[in-house]
Amino acid sequence: MIQLTSKTLKGPTIQLLADKQSRINSLPTFVKQTKKAKTLWNGKRGSVASRTAFTEIKSKLIGMSVGVELCNYCENNEATDIEHIFPKSKFPNKTFIWENYLLACRTCNTDYKSNKFAIFVPEDSNNRLDVVAQPPTDDSAFINPQTENPLDFFLLNLQRGVFTIHPDLINNPQSRGYLKAGYTLEVLALNTRDALVNARKSAVKYYLDRLERYTKIKASTTVETLEIAIDPLEEIIDNALFDTEKARFLAAVKQEIQTYAHPTVWEELKRQKENLPRTNHLFQQAPEASDW
Ligand SMILES: [Zn+2]
Structure with missing residues (x-):
């Protein structure tokens, strides 16, 4: 889990959320409010205006999380659901509150988080x-x-x-x-799902492998050394300028790092690098990577 970068919604979407929320808040009892919250949430794509608003909400949430459409809890699976951090069954007053949303996968949303909340x-x-x-x-x-x-x-x-x-x-x-x-x-269950634990260990290897490749591309001064450094599936374009090709491959590796799953692993490699000699050495050769 990493902290989400906050984004603002457009005026009409803010208004639509406020209208729906006030319909819940105006009801006199908790039971009526939770019932209404459920009905309004399930029918949130029932009108053109509401569909437009929730399309914007989903795309903003995608932009706020990691570069690819990944669950903000497990960082491993495709994020399919707009999840209420405070569950609407316990907090109907937060059903249409923007700051209560994040993108999660179906497994985290349904099998683990569900309406658990202390x-x-x-x-x-x-x-x-x-x-x-x-x-x-x-x-x-x-x-x-x-x-x-x-x-x-x-x-x-x-x-x-x-x-x-x-x-x-x-x-x-x-x-x-x-x-x-x-x-x-x-x-x-972030520590007890074996698939997640193993995927994090693989992510450590992936990130370090890509960072090492980045440093080798960066250090290359000839077409021959560049050819050895790049992804074996890539090709250097004939007649292209060396510096242009080098920049292209550096940008590609940077993008691979920025869009890979388990961004927490990348954050932790940066945070813990002083205690990890190999990792520290790579970041010293590519200090710019500390800002990715
Ligand atoms: Zn998940």
Whole structure:
């Protein structure tokens, strides 16, 4: 999980969301509100105006997350669903709130996150969690990647492909940060789905392989050395200028890195590079990659 870059919606879409939300908020009871939230959400593509608005919402959410259309929770599967971070069954007042949306895959949305959601018990000095059906506050125990940086809560163990609690929090298991990290990992099962763990380990190899290729292309000074450095499936165009071809291959590798799955792995390689001699060496040869 990485923090999403925020984007703003167009005026008509903001208005449409506000109108739908006010229809829910005006109802007198929680039960009526949750019922209405469900009906309005299921029928959100029922009119041309609403379809247009939700097409914009989906495309903005795609632009806010990683370069490809990937789930913002597992970073592994195609993101098919507009997911409510605060579930509408518990927070009907956040059904049509832009800041409550992110793109998730069907597996994360349906099989793991679903309507699970804990809050901190109000004014409880032990920071106990509560999963009541009608939460009295929105003091979330689940990390919200729209407003919080998950990497402040977790550290990815790059060798094992699993998340651990961030070192700043590890010594205080009763702190809100520690509990949020643990609860979010548990709900999304980010460490116990073998496919995800293995994919993260593969992503480490992929990113380092591409970064190494980038440094070799960058260091090449002749067509011969460039030919050895590039992807074996690529060809240098005859008669093209050497510098043009070199720039083209550098840009292609950069794009491969920026659009690959598991962007958290890339973020962690940058963050942990001082402790990883090979990775550090590659970033020293290509310092520009630290900004990707
Ligand atoms: Zn997912």
